[in-house]
Amino acid sequence: MREVGFVVGRTSTKWVTVRLEEEVLINDLVLVGDELLGVVRGVSYANPTMSPYSPFTPTNVEAVRAYEYLNASVELYGSLVSGRFDPRVLTATPTGTPVYKVEKGDLENLRFIEDPIFIGEHPSSGxxxxxxxxxxxxxxxxxxxxxxxxxxxxxxxxxxxxxxxxxxxxxxxxxxxxxxxxxxxxxxxxxxFPDMLSLAEVMANKVLGKEYLDDVEVALYAYLYSEGDVGKAREFMESLGFGNGQFDMSTILELRDKSPMGIGWDDESFIAILRLVMGYLKRREHTVAKSLFRLVKSGISLGSFNGRRYxxxxxxxxxxxxxxxxxxxxxxxxxxxxxxxxxxxxxxxxxxxxxxxxxxxxxxxxxxxxxxxxxxxxxxxxxxxxxxxxxxxxxxxxxxxxxxxxxxxxxxxxxxxxxxxxxxxxxxxxxxxxxxxxxxxxxxxxxxxxxxxxxxxxxxxxxxxxxxxxxxx
Ligand SMILES: Nc1ncnc2c1ncn2[C@@H]1O[C@H](COP(=O)(O)OP(=O)(O)OP(=O)(O)O)[C@@H](O)[C@H]1O
Ligand SMILES: [Mg+2]
Incomplete structure (x- = not known):
């Protein structure tokens, strides 16, 4: 620790002004007296004989330099009391109190935080x-x-x-x-292995158009249920009440425990099932044709998700x-x-x-x-x-x-x-x-x-x- 100056002017619990005898830089840590820790937030020169409002023009600039002084404004951050830091300052500091610049090793043995972690150093104090x-x-x-x-x-x-x-x-x-x-x-x-909704979003957003998100999602569920078997996928749709089917709760419950990672994914079967689902959802024929073509052309392959570990x-x-x-x-x-x-x-x-x-x-x-x-x-x-x-x-x-x-x-x-x-x-x-x-x-x-x-x-x-x-x- 090195003494760099003393407190002057009007002090508060938040700020003090320091008359500097030695240079400090912005962001330097200083100790004010024995207890208060602060940070230099600004440094400024002043000279009463060189005031912009002074009517006198100095003829010998070198001579009046002697009146120049350097002030630092220091923001107070807290108190060091019996080896511990407390982020409060409860009373003002008297003028004349000595101010010290914090140097390497000065703060190492003080307690700031229980079980701290470290990612770097304060630059000037190390x-x-x-x-x-x-x-x-x-x-x-x-x-x-x-x-x-x-x-x-x-x-x-x-x-x-x-x-x-x-x-x-x-x-x-x-x-x-x-x-x-x-x-x-x-x-x-x-x-x-991504979740089903994300898979549907990829295919809908990237290829078919957002308005077909439902078609793709339902087709994925139909695939999951049928494991790619078109006949079973048809049963699935009918059991939901599509076509001439009667709603049957057990189908949907069966789906609940089925993992998409546990089955094989095959692109051709998926296209056939998407075709089927779009029919049940009453999409127009040309829309269906366009969608299937776009999907094939896109290169997105469900097969690429086979064998994923997680x-x-x-x-x-x-x-x-x-x-x-x-x-x-x-x-x-x-x-x-x-x-x-x-x-x-x-x-x-x-x-x-x-x-x-x-x-x-x-x-x-x-x-x-x-x-x-x-x-x-x-x-x-x-x-x-x-x-x-x-x-x-x-x-x-x-x-x-x-x-x-x-x-x-x-x-x-x-x-x-x-x-x-x-x-x-x-x-x-x-x-x-x-x-x-x-x-x-x-x-x-x-x-x-x-x-x-x-x-x-x-x-x-x-x-x-x-x-x-x-x-x-
Ligand atoms: N403290 C350090 N000392 C030495 N090299 C550093 C330090 N911090 C960062 N670097 C180097 O600076 C370069 C840029 O760092 P980094 O990639 O972390 O920047 P970034 O802020 O994440 O940038 P971006 O916003 O472009 O991702 C890297 O080469 C890194 O190794
Ligand atoms: Mg980065």
Whole structure:
């Protein structure tokens, strides 16, 4: 610790002005007296003889320089009382109190957080910043422009969370940000059997047109029931009351326990069954012909789903039985990825509610703009944002922008934000609606520099961190 100046002017419990005898920089940590910890938020020169309102013009600029002084404004973050940090300042500081700059090693033995985790150091003091892992229950957003180091930060964060006993599932949108770093823990989407609704959405949205979603979905159920046998599929439709049939409850009940992974999928049989179903649904002949042709031409093959290892429920089991699971969702079409995410996220919530126990799992969604606003998984993610805390299910959402990438209901429930330079200045303002921002300057951040604020921060207020370059256990 090095003395850098003393308190002057009017002080408060939030701010003090420091007359500097030695240089400090923005974001430096300082100790005011023996107890108060603060952060330098601004530095300014003043000189009474050089006031813009002074009528006198100095003839010898060098001589009046002697009157120049340097002030720092310091935001007070809390008190250090008997080795512990308390994020409150209860009384003002007298003028003349000495101020010290925090240097390496000064804060290491003080208690800020019980069982903390670490993702980087405060830059000028080299202090490994203790963070609160419990903040993940209250959801975390990581935002910053491209290349600011978000994915790198999240890789460190998840390792730390696993170390303190959290289960983590990562949805890797690109397949390049996590899968190569956690090879053993990665499940590719090509190993996952999607849910029936997502399959129907792929075929309807991509090929036939949205208005045929019902036809495709019913055809998939008819296929599931009949295992591809057209005669049995006809029985299925009749038993639902189509054609001349009588409604028969047992058919639909039989379907309840049937897994799509347990049967063989054959493209030609499916086309025949879709043809049959569209007939029962009274589609016009030319519509049927067009649809079948488009489906054949699209190259979408149900046969490619044969032999996949995991259903959505199996994935939920896997996640809950492992420390870390990376779902590489970079290969399949978007509707299938949406289906996997929606299924897994809502599956985890259902599992918790059924068991009545906390799951202690964190769900990481990188490139969240693709999923967390106005898309099929958005509702499931919002639900976790609103109610996940009770079950120990936390979100870590990663994207370049705040307002435009994340649904309003999700943003309102995020209690920690880790942010770097932003593309849009209105984002910063809006982040200030859910967490404390103080008066920070984000114009000067480089790769790996992030402000951490909210429950994750030991101060509940923004503190600058530079992420570790390489991860050390
Ligand atoms: N603290 C650090 N020290 C050294 N290199 C870093 C650090 N943080 C990030 N990097 C490097 O910077 C590059 C960009 O990081 P990263 O991919 O995490 O950015 P990003 O914010 O996720 O970008 P995008 O929005 O495009 O996904 C990577 O090569 C990464 O290894
Ligand atoms: Mg990234």
């Amino acid at each position: 202090w490994p910043l203790p963070l609160d892992p419990r903040a993940v229950d209250y959801h975390i957003a990581v935002v910053g422009s491209t290349g600011s180091g978000k994915s790198h930060l999240v890789r460190i964060l998840v390792r730390e969370l696993v170390k303190v006993g959290r289960k983590v599932v990562i949805f890797d949108h690109t397949g390049a940000d996590y899968a190569p770093f956690f090879k053993e823990e990665t499940v590719p989407d090509t190993d996952v 259903g959505i429920d199996d994935l939920v089991d896997l996640i809950l039985n492992r420390d870390l699971t990376v779902l590489d969702i970079s290969s399949e079409t978007l509707p299938i990825r949406y289906g996997i995410m929606r299924g897994v996220v809502s599956g985890l919530m259902e599992r918790a509610e059924r068991s009545g126990e906390r799951l202690d799992v964190a769900i990481v969604v990188d490139e969240a703009q693709v999923y967390a606003r106005g898309q099929p998984p958005t509702e499931a993610l919002s639900d976790v944002a609103r109610r996940g805390r009770k079950w120990g299910i936390g979100l870590i959402l990663v994207s370049q922008r705040w307002v435009s990438d994340l649904d309003m209901n999700i943003r309102a429930n995020i209690n920690s934000v880790v942010f770097s330079s932003l593309q849009s200045s209105s984002d910063l303002e809006d982040i200030g609606k859910v967490v404390s921002l103080g008066s920070i300057d984000i114009g000067v951040l480089g790769t790996g520099d992030f402000y951490i604020t909210g429950l994750l921060s030991p101060f509940r207020r923004p503190i600058l961190v530079h992420t570790f370059g390489e991860y050390h256990e």
